[in-house]
Amino acid sequence: MIKKNGKNKSLSLQSMNKAEISILLPFYNAQTTLKRALESIRQQEYSHFECLMVDNNSSDSSSEIAREFQKTDPRFQLISEQKQGVVFASNTAYKMARAKYICRMDADDIMTPNRLLLQKKYLEENPKLDVVAGLVKYIPHHENTQGFKRYVKWVxxxxxxxxxYNNRFVESPIVNPSAMWRKEISDQYGMYKAGDFPEDYEMWLRWLSKDVRIQKFPEIVLHWQDSNTRLTRTHQIYNDKAFFKIKTAYLAKWLKKNNPHYPHVAVWGASRISRQRASLLLALGITIDSYIDIHKKRDLNTPILYYQDIPEAGKIFILCYIKEEIAKKKMMDYLDNKDYVLGENYMLIS
Structure with a gap:
């Protein structure tokens, strides 16, 4: 921890002037977690950073907490953004960023002490890599969090x-506050966009559609704190409907470029929910020729293809809308045994 004396403040000022990492940290009414998050940043093994803290109209003591860090450590800068929303707060921080690497952080999470060092080094040692994320340790707020636990295990x-790349249409393949990237990438392809969709997922989909290369450092870099008030739990732009709407839009664009049978596809998954989700493709120019099912008899307007009657690889392109993990694993094993290749002959969507 940096003490309130001239020598350490001078060292912090030197680190800020040599900053190679800009940390973007928007916050709103985060008085119970913000100090802990900022302390995890201040105690990083790598010291050449600037932390851009953006107060997004907090009505609690969050801004006072941030102001104390700014007073004692010049690497921490407090900014205000009046337009409500994490997109606007994050982008305001980005406009102030001066470093070559951009790092995202949320006000309720904790960085591991070596996070900045590990991710910066990883980018430096892999010049063809554009973004590096990392593993996260999930910190639940109560026992009824099985959905989040499954997601963390998957991600x-x-x-x-x-x-x-091959799993990006299932769910967001990156935990947003675990990511660091080269500023030139966001300068070229843009930052978060505001809309009726999860802003971080849209950005990853957009960047991946531009062949931005993303990998993960195989160590935990973040303690990801869950809570009842976390935006991903409370705001409608993070619900299933919003996720499927935005990923279907990018999926349709990807199919146009990569499906040799475009606009024709077969959908594996004939349940009502699978058909409902796949139907979003119809308005985007995709034709669903058939639904693949494990049952021989199901009465639908669209033809049903019994899974054992699937033709050899290369004859059709399959979109897999199976979410249940055991069933999905069996489906993938079956397709692999028939020489179907993920990303070439079929794609996972759920």
Whole structure:
């Protein structure tokens, strides 16, 4: 911890002037967690950073907490953004950023002490890599968090660019506050956009559509704190409907470029919810020729293809709308045994 004396403030000022990492930290009414988050930043092993703290109209003592850090450590800068929303607060911080690397952080999370050092080094040692995220340790707020636990287990399993690329239409393959990237990438392809969609997921989809290379450092870099008030739990732009709407839009664009049978697809998953989600493609120019099912008899307007009657690889392109993990694993094993290749002959959507 940096003490309130001239020598340490001078060292902090030197670190700020040599900052190679700009940390973007928007906050709103985060008085119970903000100090802990900022302390985890101040105690980083790598010291050449600037932390851009953006108060987004807080009505609690959050701004006072941030102001104390600014007083004692010049690497911390307090900014105000009146337009409500994490998109606007994050982008305001980005406009102030001076460093070559951009790091995202949330006000209720904790960085591991070596996070900045590990991710910066990883980018330096991999010049063809554009973004590095990391593993997260999930900190639940109560016992009824099985959905988030499953998501963390899944997202932590995606390390390589190929795995992230091939799974990006399932859910967001990156935990936003675990990411660091080269500023030139966001300068070129843009930052967060405001809309009726999760802003971080849209940005990852947009960047991946531009061949931005994303990987993960295979160590925990963030303690990801859950709470009843976390935006991903409370705001409608983070619900399932919003996720499917934005990923379907990017999926349709991807199919136009990569599906050799465009606009024709087959959808594996004939349940009502699978058909409902797949139907979003119709308005975007995609034709669903058939639904693949494990049952021979199901009465639908669209033809049903029994899974054992699937043609050899290369004859059709399959979109997999199966969410249940055991069923999905069996489906993937079956397709692999028929020489279907993920990302070439089929794609996972749920």
């Amino acid at each position: 932590n399993s995606l390390l390589s660019y190929k795995d992230i």
